[in-house]
Amino acid sequence: MTPREIALSAVQAIFADFDPVKAEALLAPDYIQHNVGVPTGAAPIVGFIPALQESGIKCTIHRVISEGDLVVLHVTYENAQAFGGDTLVAFDVFRVENGKVAEHWDNLQPLVTQTASGHVMTDGAADIKDLDKTASNKALIEGFVREVLQGRAPERVTDYISTTHYTQHNPLVADGLDGLGAAMQAFAEAGQAMTYARTPLIVAEGNFVFTASEGKLGDVPTAFFDLFRIEDGKIVEHWDTLSTIPDEMPHSNGKF
The missing domain is CATH 3.10.450.50 (Nuclear Transport Factor 2; Chain: A,)
Structure with missing residues (x-):
């Protein structure tokens, strides 16, 4: 699988299928975590999956950009109280190494519905060209x-x-x-x-x-x-x- 496919498969396993076995197979054991509220390593992520499923969290992917071993997802998390808010807009960045997700950075912000431009925080163009x-x-x-x-x-x-x-x-x-x-x-x-x-x-x-x-x-x-x-x-x-x-x-x- 390509880095893009590996990152998307990991997100699918964690936030849609809620499958700890599949997630563990896609995460490096020494997974480096930069999220400010989650411990490092694969084990905390895998162990948290049942609670995520119970919370009803939903992840919607708006854009995917990849270059080399880095994959960026532009997403919305709904029912995201586990991450500190009802609905959060986020960028997740994954580094893939040897067929597994090895490192993760993210930045989450509460969704704002009344905007100065009238645009939604996640709408707009999404097709990759040029x-x-x-x-x-x-x-x-x-x-x-x-x-x-x-x-x-x-x-x-x-x-x-x-x-x-x-x-x-x-x-x-x-x-x-x-x-x-x-x-x-x-x-x-x-x-x-x-x-x-x-x-x-x-x-x-x-x-x-x-x-x-x-x-x-x-x-x-x-x-x-x-x-x-x-x-x-x-x-x-x-x-x-x-x-x-x-x-x-x-x-x-x-x-x-």
């Missing part, structure tokens, strides 16, 4: 992260984001560059400026590029997981989840 442009699109986002998100040359934002159509799925930000600029100004005035310090994970496939970044929202350590869709060399659509990085976790692996 596979021949994967490398150039990844380079575009690497430049965007470095110059705009990390603040080295924010005035170059129009080199990266389309000035004619930019669809926004962050619930607090309206469409277009004007909507983005107004939101960033409002965040800063409220003492909630977003600062990106580093981006350990970048995964690209065709017209989609995913990034996982560490930074701050105001003074609070925060993880920013972003997904960008590129068209004709410019960013035209954006989804994200934000979550606080706690001081203590049930493992020593950190958020990243």
Whole structure:
């Protein structure tokens, strides 16, 4: 199986079939966990499956992006009290090694139904296209992260984001560059400026590029997981989840 197939099979076993035997066969015993509330290793995941089944949790996958041994899922979890909320929007990132899921990162945010743009946090384009442009699109986002998100040359934002159509799925930000600029100004005035310090994970496939970044929202350590869709060399659509990085976790692996 491909890394994509292995990751999807593991999610199916855990969140749909609730099959501990199948899940255990797909997870490396020394599975490295970065979820801030779950201990590391395969055993805690496998042991938690009966409780997940009893909870009635439902996982809906909206997008899948893979590159090399990394697979990114854009999902919604319903009845997700086990993860801290009724309905959560998430990005799950899996690293596959030797035919098993060996490492997992995620970022979960409560679903917001009233959004500034009128778009849902998970709707929009999903089809992967332009596979021949994967490398150039990844380079575009690497430049965007470095110059705009990390603040080295924010005035170059129009080199990266389309000035004619930019669809926004962050619930607090309206469409277009004007909507983005107004939101960033409002965040800063409220003492909630977003600062990106580093981006350990970048995964690209065709017209989609995913990034996982560490930074701050105001003074609070925060993880920013972003997904960008590129068209004709410019960013035209954006989804994200934000979550606080706690001081203590049930493992020593950190958020990243």
